[in-house]
Structures are given as structure tokens and as C-alpha cells.
């Protein structure tokens with residue numbers, strides 16, 4: 001399948017101290033791809049995702065967003081750092097992230113959370129941003145909660161606000177780090193259903209998840225990380241029905 | 257009424273006669289305290305940001321400043337500025353001397369401002385570093401620059417969380433402002449001292465002063481309670497557990 005490359009990661013390495021957590025991972029997402037990233041706890045899924053938008057600084061490897069490379073350089077201590085923080089900020093604005101713990105800005109209402117990025121980062125006129133924010137809140141089913149503070153919402157509602165906040169930036173790629181893991185079981189469905197809609201619309205998404213059904217039914221490609229390396233990857237139909245490695249088989253049997 | 261008053265072992269009429277002096281004292285106390293809080297607060301913001309940063313020069317520099325100012329009594333700081341600086345010929349010759357450093361009011365204001373700026377900076381620093389890490393990361397991931405996330409996310413959140421501790425600082429500063437009366441100023445306590453000295457009274461002046469301070473503190477607490485209710489609403493947990501039953505927190 002060839003398409004327009006939305007996001008490309010080349011041979012990414014990341015260590016914390018002596019401990020190498022990501023050992024050369026490459027990945028490419030074309031426009032409209034939904035890549036599900038699976039792996040046991042501690043396999044480096046979050047770290048990998050956080051290296052893409054430089055919440056963690058990778059030790060080496062390249063990230064390309066729609067063909068544009070995020071430039072890195074060595075500082076005088078020999079550490080890899082962004083060459084141009086403005087470029088990184090620009091890239092981050094195009095790479096929305098949805099966190100396991102929602103991370104809504106607690107002193108802002110739902111509406112203010114959704115408006116923050118468009119108005120203050122992208123400098124969209126407020127009226128225009130507001131109109132769009134209202135549409136997005138309707139889309140995630142929270143029109144009537146616009147004036148609530150995050151602490152006054154359920155976890156599922158907060159995560160849907162976080163998704164609306166991410167969408168408000170009109171991102172090229174959306175990064176999800178276990179978006180349903182912090183939710184009570186009965187609230188998982190409402191968030192997954194919003195994510196399914198996004199996939200259907202053709203959003204490019206990288207989704208770290210423990211929801212096997214989401215990976216199997218929604219992803220266009222599934223990647224299994226094991227100890228910081230890509231252990232197995234491919235179309236979910238093939239991967240789930242016919243796991244090739246012992247590690248992935250063991251993982252699947254633990255998940256089911 | 258007359259009879260009741262005669263049982264109170266206080267010379268009420270003397271207090272009443274000098275009430276306008278006490279009002280003037282209230283004015284002096286309030287304007288010193290409020291101005292010190294305003295200027296000290298404004299100084300504290302950049303200092304708190306510097307302290308919370310990992311800047312190799314600014315952070316330890318501000319730490320030293322707050323350490324010294326919080327480690328010495330306000331009375332001593334005020335004396336050093338009022339009596340101490342005047343010892344230097346150069347200071348007395350400089351342009352700062354005439355309108356400012358020779359005036360007790362200005363010296364008190366400077367001492368109070370520096371003092372409250374140190375306490376407020378530390379208090380704000382604490383609130384800044386306590387900003388939930390995830391909220392800061394969400395701002396970084398959205399593309400906020402350092403300055404933008406400080407202005408839009410970290411400070412607004414930190415200011416709110418600092419309100420309860422800051423209300424204490426305001427009361428401490430008010431109480432600390434009695435130091436003004438030791439350098440000739442007629443603040444509330446200054447008027448009390450004057451009254452006692454003038455009429456050889458034991459405590460009429462002090463009782464009145466205590467009562468006035470108490471009233472001001474009472475007003476301050478009320479104001480802060482209102483502010484907390486308005487600006488800390490977002491931190492109160494919802495009362496019901498099901499989302500559908502929820503209504504926005506009522507403003508009590």
C-alpha cells in the first residue's frame with residue numbers, strides 16, 4: 001500500500017541512563033492509517049510515542065512529519081537536543097496527543113480547554129475557533145458540558161474533551177497513549193466509539209492500547225513492541241490469526 | 257448607657273475623642289500594607305519563575321535573596337534601611353536620600369515590600385512546581401512555548417492554588433506592619449502608643465489598636481473566602497457520582 005507519508009520514524013533509540021528503552025524502532029504512517037501499538041507493560045510504548053513529539057528527547061533517530069524532518073543537534077555535553085525549538089513547537093501543534101490521564105487544564109472550562117490551542121498557539125480568530133469548538137464538542141457528545149470544569153466530569157467525558165481538544169488543532173497525526181486505560185470499564189465504550197469515528201473519517205492515528213478489539217477491528221496496521229523493539233507488525237487480520245513469534249503469542253494469550 | 261460605660265474600665269471618651277487619629281492610623285497601616293503587597297507581589301512573580309526554573313544563575317540568586325529576607329526579622333530589616341543606610345555619606349549625598357531614604361514612610365514601604373516579596377516568591381514557587389505534570393505536558397504537546405505555557409497554563413493554575421497560603425501572607429504582612437510604629441510612623445499601633453504615652457494610660461490605645469487590627473483581619477478573611485469560592489471552584493470535587501445528575505457547583 002503506498003500513500004502519502006504523514007509520519008515517518010527512522011531507527012529511534014532512547015535510553016534512560018544506562019537503560020536502553022527503545023532500541024531502534026522505525027515506523028511509517030501514511031495519511032489515514034491507524035496504527036495500533038501493542039506491547040507488555042514496560043515494553044516502551046509510551047516512551048516511543050513521547051519521543052515522536054519530543055516530550056522525551058530521543059538519543060538518535062529521525063522523525064519526519066509530512067516529509068519535514070525534526071532537526072536535532074548535539075549540545076556541548078554531547079546530548080541530542082532539538083536544533084530549533086520553534087520548529088519543534090510548530091511540529092507539536094500538528095501532532096496532537098491524547099494521554100492516559102486526560103491531562104485537561106484543570107483551571108479552564110471544557111470550552112476553554114478546546115479553545116486554548118487554536119486561539120493561543122495557532123492564533124485562530126476566537127469567533128471562528130469557538131464555532132469549531134462547539135461543533136467538536138457536539139461530535140464527542142458534550143455540547144451541554146461546555147462550561148464545566150474537568151473535575152466535575154466523569155473520566156470518559158474528560159477523555160472525550162481531551163479528544164475534542166486534540167481535534168481542535170486540526171492535527172496531521174494524532175497520538176493516543178492508552179486513552180482508555182484509566183477509565184472504569186463502563187466508560188471505555190464511549191471513548192472507543194469516538195475513536196472509531198475518527199478512524200472512519202480518515203484521521204491518521206497512532207494508538208497505544210490494550211484494547212485488542214480496537215486493534216483488530218479498527219487499525220490498518222498493528223505493531224507489537226517487545227523490550228523496545230518491533231517484534232511483529234502487519235495487518236491485524238494476519239497478525240491476530242497467525243502470530244509468528246513466541247512473544248506475541250504469549251502476549252495475546254495473556255490479553256485474552 | 258452612661259452607667260454601663262462607667263463599669264467598663266476603659267476611658268472610652270478619650271478613645272472617642274481621638275478616633276480621627278485612629279482612622280488616620282488605619283489609613284497609614286492600610287496604605288503601607290497594600291502598597292507593599294502590590295509591589296512585593298509584582299516582584300515575586302518573576303522571582304518565583306526564576307526560582308522554579310533550573311536556571312544556573314537566576315535560581316540560586318533568588319534563593320539567596322529569599323533565604324536572607326526570610327531568615328531575618330522584619331524589624332531588623334526596617335532598622336537597617338531607616339537607620340543603617342543613613343550612616344553612609346554617599347547615601348545621604350545621593351538623589352535617593354531626599355525624597356526617599358530620609359523618609360520613614362518610604363523606608364517602611366521598601367522594607368515591607370522586600371520582605372513580602374521574599375515570602376510570596378517562595379509561596380508562588382511552590383505552587384508553580386506543584387503544577388500537575390500532565391497539564392504541563394499537555395501544553396507542551398499542544399505546541400505552547402515556554403513563555404506561553406507559563407502565561408496561559410502554569411501561572412493561572414499556580415495563582416489559584418496559592419490563594420489560601422497567600423491569604424496568610426497578607427495577614428502576616430498586616431501584622432508585621434506594626435514595625436512602622438517603631439520608626440515614628442503613626443500607623444494603628446503608632447496612634448495607640450501615642451495615646452498611651454500622652455495620657456499615661458495603661459492600655460486604652462493598645463486595646464483600640466488590637467480591635468482595629470482584628471476588624472481588618474476579619475475583612476481580609478471574608479474577602480479571601482469570596483475569592484477562593486470564585487477561583488477555586490474548579491478544584492472542588494463534584495458531589496454526585498453519576499455524570500448525568502451533575503449540575504455546576506453552586507456558588508454558595
Ligand SMILES: Nc1ncnc2c1ncn2[C@@H]1O[C@H](COP(=O)(O)OP(=O)(O)OP(=O)(O)O)[C@@H](O)[C@H]1O
Nearest residue numbers: 016017021039040041042043044045046047048178
Ligand atoms: N522518565 C523515565 N526515567 C527512567 N526510566 C523510565 C522513564 N520513563 C520510562 N522509563 C522506563 O522505560 C521503560 C519503558 O517505559 P514505558 O512507560 O515506555 O512503557 P510502556 O510500554 O508504556 O508501559 P505501560 O504499558 O505500563 O504504560 C520502563 O522500564 C520504564 O521504567
Ligand SMILES: [Mg+2]
Nearest residue numbers: 045046047178
Ligand atoms: Mg505507557
